[in-house]
Amino acid sequence: MRSSDVPGYTAADLHRYVAEPDKRPGRTAFQRDRARVLHSAALRRLAGKTQVVTPGSYAHAWDATPRTRLTHSLECAQVGRDLGAALGCDPDLVETACLAHDLGHPPFGHNGEKELDEVAAGCGGFEGNAQSLRLLARLEPKGFTPDGRPVGLNLTRAALDAATKYPWPRGGHPVDPASRKFGVYTDDLPVFHWLRQGAPPGRQCFEAQVMDWADDVAYSVHDVEDGLHAGHLDPNLLHAHPERREVFALAAARYAPGAQEDELAEALDRLLDQEWWPHGYDGSPRAQAGLKDATSQLIGRFCLAAEGATREAYGSGRLTRYGAELIVPRAQRLECAVLKSVADRYVIQRPDQERIRAEQRVVLRELASALTARAPEGLDPQFRALFTEAADDAARLRVIVDQIASLTDAAAVALHGRLVRRGA
Template sequence: MLVPGPKVRGRPGGIESLPMDSDGYGDAARERIVEEPPKRVDAPIRTAFERDRARVVHAAASRRLAAKTQVLGPQSDDFVRNRLTHSLEVAQVARDLSRALRSQPDIAETAALAHDMGHPPFGHNGESVLAELGASCGGFEGNAQTLRLLTRLEAKTVDATGASVGLNLTRATLDACTKYPWPRAAAGPDGKFGVYVDDRPVFDWMRRGAAEGRRCVEAQIMDLADDVAYSVHDVEDGVVAGQIDLTLIDPAAVWETVREWYLPDVGDDVLDATLTGMRAVGSWPTAPYDGSRRSLAALKNVTSDLIGRFCGAVQHATFAASDGPFVRYAADLVVPEQTRLEIAVLKGIAAHYVMHTDQRAALMERQRELLAELVAGLLDRGPDALDRPFADDWRVAADDAARLRVVLDQVASLTDASAVARWEQR
């Protein structure tokens, strides 16, 4: 449950030296890469952050998310989430939490809507393939690709030289979209990073004055909303697909997966207690899912209750730690340890029962082969095999590494189905 926040006592020092507006966001937060003239007097009056949200909603890359894998392929069932429906659900969670924290809901929602725009076909499986294939040109990472797309690849605005600056979003919105604000060289064991070397100029502009590696609170809200939606809804999809029965969880097997994927140092006793705590939620199912409306309603109730449980716990912990304001770098989101454990347990349930199956393993291997062959074919054929914007990029590329980056940009832009079609045409 989200409740009203505490009275704001004053603004601690943030990164911006310019005067702050009444909402806590000043001119630096609203600055764009390319200055834009005022809108027509007869145009609807919108804030800078509302315009950012509209640009992401109307972007071609947003539409393509509808045909990209979340966990199960978008063609596998009419019910399961794809990247677009997942992003919409993340956006709803992020907006509600941001509003409850008296942050800027439009920024958090836009970051949530954009957070997966850089992901390639076939979900994280496709991302890992492109990361391996792109080692010689700086790697590939879905979040770094999102920044590249928002500031370069998605056509909306050009600078004085005619070069694309992408959607030309405000500094605050771009920063909120950056889940991992560091380059590949600073990536941890998980390999996550948020900027390629040739996108460093816009990254440095965006991060002006920010502490190295620190995320703004709006990015923290987006990241939590992603975790919450991912953990709850992937389990829901698995239940409806007949792969998960919440009344018959095998703790020994699931805990092995939880440790392998998420919490390597947590013991069985802690995980047992975590699952017991979630089972105490009044709506936790006591009978197997049978496909009836009554059963589906019960499943929806438990997903709703879990989302409220997680967000409510975070909100209360955040208010307990700071008076705010929860704007940019003035404060941080606080995720209680119990909430972190519960989210990881749900992720582990989905990973064990949905992602560890032999059928899925075979499918993922074929997807990897397909993407590797597609990248090789496009590199061999060159600009004639690329869409016009990427063909133009190829022709001005300085070396083989730059041309490989162009091919990765092209492949990352494809949907699952269009990747298969391009592979057939290679």
């Protein structure tokens, strides 16, 4: 098969911002995209970024391997690839989007994202999804225009579009202009407009919708699994009325706006009534096996529900790009939302976490000040060059933020130690 022949996709879908020959003829354009993301430094750095449970916090030394942003991305990619293939998407395209969806994640998770948004107020703010596009289309060194401008990994139009979860700039949410979620910074609008040529404004392509649901499925299921492994979650609490009320209130406020307590209770009870639900989890080998089975059952439940509902609406043909909408039944969306709320309530909101989050915010704030004071000398070579070339203060601030966002959790702490504490 030639790279120009991908069933269900047009030649425009396969265009790259800068045209280039294939070094290994015979691969599809989307296989090349997947390989580029897999080999990127940005993907490797996700191994040092915490997902939910901090490494070393497990209750059992023989299973002290919680998920990182990298393992989450790999699991999201497996879920998305299978679901996309079942619906007629190119599986390499969906896998590329899933692998890339968290590349812009900064150190310290969403806590770091909020702090960097404040640090970056003078250049348009910070958002992990917009940072992912920036990495793919500018920062990750792979390709350049003939006049020397970086184009990042130079992925196809369809791949960049599939990796764009929020296809609008800040303030451009199609329903809620005040939303903090956006997918492109102002200075990256040229490539955004290119990748969105012909796309309905504010609408995710079908592959991005598959990626988005795969992300929800992977992190809702696996975050609960990690919470159980780490001993942070007692499954028996989910039968206690006061605890349930807190879980439902959090779900309605954050993960399922507008949902009523009774329908959230029904969603949780549907899961608790399954024979495979990990009741009485105690960390024993048999319980470990049971939990792994529950994880598989949940992923299958959520994906099959979406596949069945979407196929019922659109038939058995190939579903790609803007030819369909992914349909996820409300029952499964609420079940997923309840799982997210459980992980949030018992893992993210643990009593010791707010102190840790406060310390992390200080690290990023002081690191930004120290790097600004030392720039460009204190920056890594890649960012030093970008800082020198920046046209104004806003562009220079964006480079400082790019440098910080690229760091792993440990690298941020170490760099802070070198630049701030030793200089105090």
